[in-house]
Amino acid sequence: MNRQLNAAGQLVQILGSLGLASGALAGGLLTAPLVALMYLLDKWLDLPFVPFELFDWIARVLPGPLITIGIDMMIDGIRFAGLSVADAAKTAEQISAVLLFFVLGVLATAIFFAVMKLRSIAPRPVSGLILGLVSGLPMVLVSLSMSQSTLNPVVIVLLVMALFLMWGFAAVMVYRHLATKSQELETEDRIRWAKSIDRRQFLVRLGAASATIIVLSSGVGSILADRERRQVRESIAGSMDESELITRAPFPNADDSVLPVPGTRPEYTLVEDHYKVFLRTEPTMIDINTWTLPITGLVDNPLVLTLNDIQNNYEAKNQYVTLSCISGRIASTLISTTWWTGASLQKILADAQIRPEARYIIVTSGDGFYETVDLDLIASDERIMLAYAWDGHPIPFDHGFPLRIWLPDRYGMKQPKWITGIEVTDEYQPGYWVERSWDEVAQVQATSVIDTVAVNDLVERDGQTLVPIGGIAFAGARGISKVAVRVDDGSWEEAQLRTPLSETTWVIWRYEWPFVAGKHTFEVRCVEADGTPQIEEERGNRPSGATGIHSRKTSI
Numbered sequence: 001m002n003r004q005l006n007a008a009g010q011l012v013q014i015l016g017s018l019g020l021a022s023g024a025l026a027g028g029l030l031t032a033p034l035v036a037l038m039y040l041l042d043k044w045l046d047l048p049f050v051p052f053e054l055f056d057w058i059a060r061v062l063p064g065p066l067i068t069i070g071i072d073m074m075i076d077g078i079r080f081a082g083l084s085v086a087d088a089a090k091t092a093e094q095i096s097a098v099l100l101f102f103v104l105g106v107l108a109t110a111i112f113f114a115v116m117k118l119r120s121i122a123p124r125p126v127s128g129l130i131l132g133l134v135s136g137l138p139m140v141l142v143s144l145s146m147s148q149s150t151l152n153p154v155v156i157v158l159l160v161m162a163l164f165l166m167w168g169f170a171a172v173m174v175y176r177h178l179a180t181k182s183q184e185l186e187t188e189d190r191i192r193w194a195k196s197i198d199r200r201q202f203l204v205r206l207g208a209a210s211a212t213i214i215v216l217s218s219g220v221g222s223i224l225a226d227r228e229r230r231q232v233r234e235s236i237a238g239s240m241d242e243s244e245l246i247t248r249a250p251f252p253n254a255d256d257s258v259l260p261v262p263g264t265r266p267e268y269t270l271v272e273d274h275y276k277v278f279l280r281t282e283p284t285m286i287d288i289n290t291w292t293l294p295i296t297g298l299v300d301n302p303l304v305l306t307l308n309d310i311q312n313n314y315e316a317k318n319q320y321v322t323l324s325c326i327s328g329r330i331a332s333t334l335i336s337t338t339w340w341t342g343a344s345l346q347k348i349l350a351d352a353q354i355r356p357e358a359r360y361i362i363v364t365s366g367d368g369f370y371e372t373v374d375l376d377l378i379a380s381d382e383r384i385m386l387a388y389a390w391d392g393h394p395i396p397f398d399h400g401f402p403l404r405i406w407l408p409d410r411y412g413m414k415q416p417k418w419i420t421g422i423e424v425t426d427e428y429q430p431g432y433w434v435e436r437s438w439d440e441v442a443q444v445q446a447t448s449v450i451d452t453v454a455v456n457d458l459v460e461r462d463g464q465t466l467v468p469i470g471g472i473a474f475a476g477a478r479g480i481s482k483v484a485v486r487v488d489d490g491s492w493e494e495a496q497l498r499t500p501l502s503e504t505t506w507v508i509w510r511y512e513w514p515f516v517a518g519k520h521t522f523e524v525r526c527v528e529a530d531g532t533p534q535i536e537e538e539r540g541n542r543p544s545g546a547t548g549i550h551s552r553k554t555s556i
């Protein structure tokens with residue numbers, strides 16, 4: 001025991017003599033204000049925010065399965081914390097990105113201190129500048145390759161480099177104060193050292209300076225961020241003649257007598273509550289003043305369309321749509337329903353005069369995402385549209401402003417947002433997630449979910465007490481013919497179906513179960529319109545979307 005303690009003590013001493021502890025401390029006190037300054041410069045000048053660029057770069061180069069594990073872990077963590085996945089996932093990602101960058105900064109400084117100590121290098125500015133250069137260079141490269149900044153690349157290189165050089169310079173200054181003993185210094189330095197303040201005082205001042213930069217930068221940065229968000233919203237609002245957009249009529253099923261059980265999710269998702277999934281740490285902002293849609297490749301009449309062309313030259317198609325994400329598990333919140341407006345892709349492609357040998361279109365996006373769509377699929381389904389409005393308003397910037405595609409019956413991964421181009425080709429090319437080993441077709445799996453066992457809304461009927469149970473069922477564009485509920489190991493009992501908003505939305509169902517006190521397990525399953533039963537076998541989300549029965553335990 002004593003020996004172990006001794007060993008531990010020795011280890012601490014060695015670490016201490018290596019300067020790792022003070023290096024880590026210094027790293028924290030210097031990297032946090034660096035992040036804050038970067039945030040300020042991002043919001044002020046549109047300088048790439050290095051922690052996000054680095055995180056997005058890692059996500060792009062890591063193999064797909066590893067990313068999925070990472071996303072799954074994050075989603076589990078969010079669920080565990082009782083937060084809504086749709087709201088919290090991006091925030092969690094952003095926090096992870098900043099934390100990762102912070103940890104790298106701390107590590108780099110600690111290693112720098114250790115090397116300086118081990119090699120007894122005199123703490124001159126040049127060592128700090130080298131630290132800044134070595135750390136900054138990869139970050140500059142990552143930022144250049146990932147960033148969507150509108151700044152001139154030369155300015156980006158200079159500014160990002162300057163920040164890292166300052167950070168490295170500060171590190172060597174701190175090293176000089178914290179990690180050196182006066183005898184290690186050269187004469188000239190020793191004199192200055194003698195005059196210098198003691199370590200504790202130095203740390204207090206460093207901490208205060210660090211905190212001041214953090215508070216000021218993040219304060220001003222968030223004011224600028226608010227302003228930017230307002231401006232983006234205004235530019236989106238001004239991007240199209242909204243009076244030309246059709247307003248949604250009352251819901252087509254408004255007088256259906258089958259009503260959702262209290263506690264069932266809203267049948268129509270508010271746009272601000274619609275789930276969000278996108279590659280990058282931040283949504284892509286497209287400047288509508290310069291945006292056009294080029295349609296190129298195997299066409300006789302290449303087109304360059306503006307948003308107004310798409311809106312005014314084609315009849316508006318409107319459709320209630322449920323969209324869902326292939327990475328959602330059973331009963332995932334990554335599914336939502338709203339009202340889409342757009343132009344027929346068949347008609348637009350007809351105007352481009354596709355050549356007979358053409359087989360596919362490749363749709364590209366402002367964030368580097370891309371997906372291939374088979375021309376046979378487009379020819380077979382006139383509902384496929386290039387959508388520019390949701391719920392009668394321009395599509396919000398985080399949902400793909402100004403243009404996104406809609407493919408009935410497919411998961412979101414096949415449906416690019418922020419469309420920047422369409423190329424017609426005869427060559428198949430796997431899309432972004434297909435390349436990362438997700439399903440090539442990504443047809444939506446039939447799924448049914450229990451949203452609520454409404455123990456507080458018991459129904460009395462014919463002297464019987466009934467517990468209303470409700471939820472949704474969805475099978476892409478294939479429709480739902482039947483939903484059944486089972487309690488404990490009883491028989492499957494058919495639920496009532498509410499008429500859906502359209503043939504491409506989820507169906508709300510309800511079932512009233514004769515009340516029996518106790519702890520019960522409730523299960524649900526559905527059947528597609530053509531009689532195909534929901535797949536009951538439990539399969540994970542990868543590669544083709546999760547299958548299996550949703551069950552829920554409740555004490556009554």
Ligand SMILES: Nc1nc2c(c(=O)[nH]1)N[C@H]1C(S)=C(S)[C@@H](COP(=O)(O)O)O[C@H]1N2
Nearest residue numbers: 275276277278279325365369412413416417
């Ligand atoms: N350009 C682009 N389009 C994209 C994505 C993306 O990351 N970039 N994600 C896809 C995925 S995986 C899904 S589930 C849907 C989500 O759309 P939403 O965020 O509007 O709900 O967008 C799809 N289109």
Ligand SMILES: [Mo]
Nearest residue numbers: 325326412413
């Ligand atoms: Mo997705």
